[in-house]
Amino acid sequence: MNASGMNPGNRQEEVSMISRSLKGLAKELNVPILALSQLSRAVESRTGEGKRPQLSDLRESGAIEQDADMVLFIHRPEYYKITEDEQGNSLIGLAEIIVAKHRNGATGDVRLRFRPEAIRFEDIVDEGFGGGFGMEEAAVPMTLGSKMNESLSPGAPAQGQFGNNLNLGSSFERDADF
Known part of the structure; x- marks a missing residue:
C-alpha cells in the first residue's frame, strides 16, 4: 500500500x-x-x-x-519453550489472545486451547487434568466490556430490507420468483 x-x-x-x-x-x-x-x-x-x-x-x-482502536496479540508460551507457569501449571497446548488496547472497552487476556495439528484455537474445557493457566473453571465464557455498540437499539427494525436496494436501476427486469 x-x-x-x-x-x-x-x-x-x-x-x-x-x-x-x-x-x-x-x-x-x-x-x-x-x-x-x-x-x-x-x-x-x-x-x-x-x-x-x-x-x-x-x-x-x-x-x-x-x-x-484495538490491538490484539496471540501468545503461545510453548512456542518459546515455556511449558509451565509460576505455579507449575502446564502451558502445553495453551494460548492467549491478549487485548492490549481497546479504545472503546476493556483490555484483558482470553485463554484458549491451541491444537497445532488443525491450526485451531478452541475454548478451554476442564478435562479433569488441570485446565491450564490456573483456569479449572475455564469453561465459563469471558466477556470484555465495550461501548462500541451503545448507539444500537436491540430489537429495533432495520432501515429498509437487506438486499432490497441493490442499485439495479429502473431498467432492471426481475427474474421469476423462486
Whole structure:
C-alpha cells in the first residue's frame, strides 16, 4: 500500500503514513479495517514470561499503536519453550489472545486451547487434568466490556430490507420468483 503517492523518507515514516491513511479510510467509510503487523525482535531477547508481546513491540512505528482502536496479540508460551507457569501449571497446548488496547472497552487476556495439528484455537474445557493457566473453571465464557455498540437499539427494525436496494436501476427486469 502506498500512502497517497507520497514519498516517505524512511520505512518508519512510510508505516506511519499508511497507518494514518487506514485510520482515515475506516472513519470515512465507517467500516472496520484489520491491519496486521510484525513484532520487533525485542520480544525474542526478553526472558521467561517477559516474552508476552506488548504494544511497544509493534514493528516499525509507534503510529500503529497510536492509530489503532484495538490491538490484539496471540501468545503461545510453548512456542518459546515455556511449558509451565509460576505455579507449575502446564502451558502445553495453551494460548492467549491478549487485548492490549481497546479504545472503546476493556483490555484483558482470553485463554484458549491451541491444537497445532488443525491450526485451531478452541475454548478451554476442564478435562479433569488441570485446565491450564490456573483456569479449572475455564469453561465459563469471558466477556470484555465495550461501548462500541451503545448507539444500537436491540430489537429495533432495520432501515429498509437487506438486499432490497441493490442499485439495479429502473431498467432492471426481475427474474421469476423462486
